[in-house]
Amino acid sequence: MMSAASRQWVMVGVLACAVSACDRAPQQPAAPAPAAVEAAPTVPAAPPPATAPEDVVETTSDYVLGISYPGDAGRYPGLLAELRRYADGARGELLAAVADRKAQPGAPMYDLTLGFTKVSDSPSIVVIAADGSTFTGGEQSRPLLARFVWLVKENRLLTAAELVxxxxxxxxxxxxxxxxxxxxxxxxxxxxxxxxxxxxxxxxxxxxxxxxxxxxxxxxxxxxxxxxxxxxxxxxxxxxxxxxxxxxxxxxxxxxxxxxxxxxxxxxxxxxxxxxxxxx
Incomplete structure (x- = not known):
C-alpha cells in the first residue's frame, strides 16, 4: 500500500594566531580565519523496496477463503491500503454470516474468492480490478466486483463522481x-x-x-x-x-x-x- 536520513553537520574550528610579546615592535595583524566550510546538501535516503503484499488463505470447518494481490501492489502503499480495505470488508461479511449461521448437519461450506489484478500501469494512472465471489447460502454465489483508479502523482483514488x-x-x-x-x-x-x-x-x-x-x-x-x-x-x-x-x-x-x-x-x-x- 522508512527510515529518515540522518543529518550530519560539519563543525569548523577557528584557529587563533599566536603573537610574540618578547619585543616592543608593533604586533602584526592576525591572519583572517579560514572561511567556514558549507555543509553538503542532505540527500534523502532512498525508500526501502516495496514489500509485496501477502496472499490470504484461510480454511476452517465452516468456510474457505482466498484473497490474492498483484506482486508489486506495494509500490503504492495508499492504493494497497484501499485494496486491503475492500478485501477486509468482504472477509468481514463472510465471517459475520458464518457467525450467524446455526449449526446444520450437512450445511454447505461458505466461501470467499477474491483476486486483485492489474489492468493498466502508467506513470500517471494505475488501474486495479477486483473480481471474485462469495457464498453465504442460497442458490448461487454473490459476485464481487470493483475497480480502483489510482492517480500516481496525487497519491489518491479517482472516483466516477469526481471525474464527471x-x-x-x-x-x-x-x-x-x-x-x-x-x-x-x-x-x-x-x-x-x-x-x-x-x-x-x-x-x-x-x-x-x-x-x-x-x-x-x-x-x-x-x-x-x-x-x-x-x-x-x-x-x-x-x-x-x-x-x-x-x-x-x-x-x-x-x-x-x-x-x-x-x-x-x-x-x-x-x-x-x-x-x-x-x-x-
Missing part, C-alpha cells in the same frame, strides 16, 4: 450506455431464435434490469477502467457491470466502452488534459 461532477452529464452517459446494452441484449435474444411473443417478453424483462442498473448517477458507474493509448492518455472509459446489475446471473459481467470524444464535454476541466485529443 455535473449531474446532467450522467443523463447523457447513461443514455449512451443503455443504448449499447439494449443493442447487445437484442442480439443475444435474436441468436436464441425465440418466437415473437416470447422475444418481446424477454426484451421487456431484461430491458427493465438494464434501465434499473444504469440510473443516471455516479453510483451506477462506479466501476470503470480508463483505456490508455500508447502515449498514456485516456482514449476511452470502460464501464463494468457485475451480474445482477444490468442482467441476470447467467449474463455474467457486462461492459460498455465510451470513447474520449464522447466523454470529454462531460469531464471535469481539471481532468481533461488526461484524455486523448487534448494538450497537457
Amino acid at each position: 461532477p455535473d449531474a446532467a452529464s450522467w443523463n447523457t452517459i447513461s443514455g449512451e450506455v443503455r443504448r449499447q446494452l439494449h443493442m447487445a441484449l437484442a442480439q443475444r435474444v435474436d441468436a436464441d431464435g425465440l418466437a415473437v411473443v416470447e422475444r418481446k417478453a424477454v426484451l421487456q424483462r431484461a430491458g427493465a434490469l438494464i434501465d434499473a442498473g444504469t440510473q443516471p448517477k455516479p453510483d451506477s458507474f462506479a466501476s470503470y477502467e480508463p483505456v490508455l493509448t500508447r502515449d498514456g492518455k485516456i482514449g476511452a472509459l470502460r464501464f463494468v457491470f457485475p451480474p445482477y446489475q444490468v442482467g441476470s446471473y447467467a449474463d455474467g459481467t457486462q461492459t460498455v466502452q465510451l470513447s474520449a470524444d464522447v466523454l470529454l464535454p462531460h469531464i471535469a476541466p481539471r481532468y481533461r488534459p488526461m484524455f486523448a485529443g487534448t494538450t497537457g
Whole structure:
C-alpha cells in the first residue's frame, strides 16, 4: 500500500594566531580565519523496496477463503491500503454470516474468492480490478466486483463522481450506455431464435434490469477502467457491470466502452488534459 536520513553537520574550528610579546615592535595583524566550510546538501535516503503484499488463505470447518494481490501492489502503499480495505470488508461479511449461521448437519461450506489484478500501469494512472465471489447460502454465489483508479502523482483514488461532477452529464452517459446494452441484449435474444411473443417478453424483462442498473448517477458507474493509448492518455472509459446489475446471473459481467470524444464535454476541466485529443 522508512527510515529518515540522518543529518550530519560539519563543525569548523577557528584557529587563533599566536603573537610574540618578547619585543616592543608593533604586533602584526592576525591572519583572517579560514572561511567556514558549507555543509553538503542532505540527500534523502532512498525508500526501502516495496514489500509485496501477502496472499490470504484461510480454511476452517465452516468456510474457505482466498484473497490474492498483484506482486508489486506495494509500490503504492495508499492504493494497497484501499485494496486491503475492500478485501477486509468482504472477509468481514463472510465471517459475520458464518457467525450467524446455526449449526446444520450437512450445511454447505461458505466461501470467499477474491483476486486483485492489474489492468493498466502508467506513470500517471494505475488501474486495479477486483473480481471474485462469495457464498453465504442460497442458490448461487454473490459476485464481487470493483475497480480502483489510482492517480500516481496525487497519491489518491479517482472516483466516477469526481471525474464527471455535473449531474446532467450522467443523463447523457447513461443514455449512451443503455443504448449499447439494449443493442447487445437484442442480439443475444435474436441468436436464441425465440418466437415473437416470447422475444418481446424477454426484451421487456431484461430491458427493465438494464434501465434499473444504469440510473443516471455516479453510483451506477462506479466501476470503470480508463483505456490508455500508447502515449498514456485516456482514449476511452470502460464501464463494468457485475451480474445482477444490468442482467441476470447467467449474463455474467457486462461492459460498455465510451470513447474520449464522447466523454470529454462531460469531464471535469481539471481532468481533461488526461484524455486523448487534448494538450497537457
